Amino acid sequence: MVQRKFWTRRPTKMHNKTMLFAALFSALPFTMLPAFAGTIRQVAASDGAVVIQFDDVVSKATVFALARPDRIAIDVSGATAGLNSLAGGPVSNVRQGQLDSNTARIVLDLAQPAVVTGGTFSEDGKILRLSVRSAGASEFSGTLGRGKTEIAPPLAFRAEPPKRRYEVSAPIRTGVAKGLPTVSGPADSKLPLVVIDAGHGGHDPGAISPHGGKREKDVTLAIAKAVRSEMLKTGRVRVALTRDTDKFLVLEDRFEIARKMKADLFISIHADSAENPEANGGTVYTLSEVASDRQAQRLAARENKANIINGVNLGGADANVSSILIDLTQRETMNVSADFAKLLLREAKPNMRIRTNSHRFASFIVLKAPDTPSILFETGYLSNADDVDFLASVEGQQKVARSVANAIQVHFARRLASR
Numbered sequence: 301m302v303q304r305k306f307w308t309r310r311p312t313k314m315h316n317k318t319m320l321f322a323a324l325f326s327a328l329p330f331t332m333l334p335a336f337a338g339t340i341r342q343v344a345a346s347d348g349a350v351v352i353q354f355d356d357v358v359s360k361a362t363v364f365a366l367a368r369p370d371r372i373a374i375d376v377s378g379a380t381a382g383l384n385s386l387a388g389g390p391v392s393n394v395r396q397g398q399l400d401s402n403t404a405r406i407v408l409d410l411a412q413p414a415v416v417t418g419g420t421f422s423e424d425g426k427i428l429r430l431s432v433r434s435a436g437a438s439e440f441s442g443t444l445g446r447g448k449t450e451i452a453p454p455l456a457f458r459a460e461p462p463k464r465r466y467e468v469s470a471p472i473r474t475g476v477a478k479g480l481p482t483v484s485g486p487a488d489s490k491l492p493l494v495v496i497d498a499g500h501g502g503h504d505p506g507a508i509s510p511h512g513g514k515r516e517k518d519v520t521l522a523i524a525k526a527v528r529s530e531m532l533k534t535g536r537v538r539v540a541l542t543r544d545t546d547k548f549l550v551l552e553d554r555f556e557i558a559r560k561m562k563a564d565l566f567i568s569i570h571a572d573s574a575e576n577p578e579a580n581g582g583t584v585y586t587l588s589e590v591a592s593d594r595q596a597q598r599l600a601a602r603e604n605k606a607n608i609i610n611g612v613n614l615g616g617a618d619a620n621v622s623s624i625l626i627d628l629t630q631r632e633t634m635n636v637s638a639d640f641a642k643l644l645l646r647e648a649k650p651n652m653r654i655r656t657n658s659h660r661f662a663s664f665i666v667l668k669a670p671d672t673p674s675i676l677f678e679t680g681y682l683s684n685a686d687d688v689d690f691l692a693s694v695e696g697q698q699k700v701a702r703s704v705a706n707a708i709q710v711h712f713a714r715r716l717a718s719r
């Protein structure tokens with residue numbers, strides 16, 4: 301993957317999430333068409349200044365600070381990331397990447413705390429000069445709460461923001477646009493919120509069983525609803541479904557719903573299919589850019605295809621964005637997801653068939669919300685006669701639902717206890 305060269309992965313924790321995620325996701329629900337895009341010719345950091353040169357006009361720059369590790373980020377809209385970066389002064393490393401089709405992100409890794417004290421564009425709008433100076437740790441952390449600073453080029457040399465448009469006819473992206481799903485359960489916002497995502501839907505049936513033609517989208521919806529009823533019985537959690545009808549949602553909308561609702565847990569329900577009719581049992585997946593095995597990788601590729609209709613990708617994230625998302629993913633989110641995956645398998649084993657090697661990793665788009673612990677539950681194989689009987693039956697669905705609901709209860713009880 302090419303972008304690794306520009307986006308050095310850092311195994312460090314990242315805590316200052318709110319601001320960053322707002323920036324990260326604000327552009328994702330829509331596909332942007334760049335009007336004019338200046339490419340970054342060079343980012344040069346030295347003592348006292350960071351100078352960014354573009355080969356054409358850009359729309360604006362947004363500057364903000366991030367802690368642990370200490371960084372300064374600059375999002376330039378109307379710009380494309382380049383390759384040429386020079387570190388210097390308090391900046392130990394410069395990274396460039398594409399946040400979305402219209403926005404380049406520059407990250408300055410700081411060797412020591414530093415603050416941006418000002419910034420201006422040149423008269424032709426093609427050079428942005430930021431004044432940067434070393435600062436004490438407390439002064440740096442003071443800038444964290446201050447949010448973002450926007451710097452615009454002179455009006456006559458400003459790239460027009462791209463027009464927002466839908467890639468395919470508008471009704472498809474109904475998920476987030478039409479408002480968030482209703483929350484069921486006690487009206488107490490302090491109770492944890494779980495978002496259950498019934499995989500596929502609408503024009504996308506998912507896997508279709510060779511035994512009686514059962515469709516994955518119907519099975520997942522039935523299971524999601526069963527999970528909701530099981531959880532509501534406990535009175536201790538709130539629940540929302542990304543969809544409770546037969547409708548299509550792109551993968552990014554699914555996790556975006558969970559993020560917007562500030563969900564504590566996101567569970568995407570699926571059912572697999574395989575060439576081998578003997579393959580059976582459930583598997584829990586969590587996010588990793590490196591798949592745990594070939595099968596997991598192929599499955600992720602198949603599930604990620606839900607975004608593609610008639611060759612048109614409805615999703616907002618391209619390969620670069622995906623990589624940045626992973627780069628910024630909190631280790632903690634991943635740890636919580638992995639813990640929940642183990643718990644779910646433990647709770648599911650007495651109730652249903654589970655595969656050996658049942659916790660696997662792959663790069664599922666639907667799991668890429670960096671701040672929401674997320675798992676994908678492949679509940680079994682529609683290509684297996686016994687599995688499909690189980691998953692399509694009310695009894696089987698209830699067993700799956702009970703497993704999920706039990707795991708959720710234990711999960712939140714543990715988290716409460718550890719506080």
Ligand code: ZN
Pocket residue numbers: 499500506507516570571603
């Ligand atoms: Zn699926």
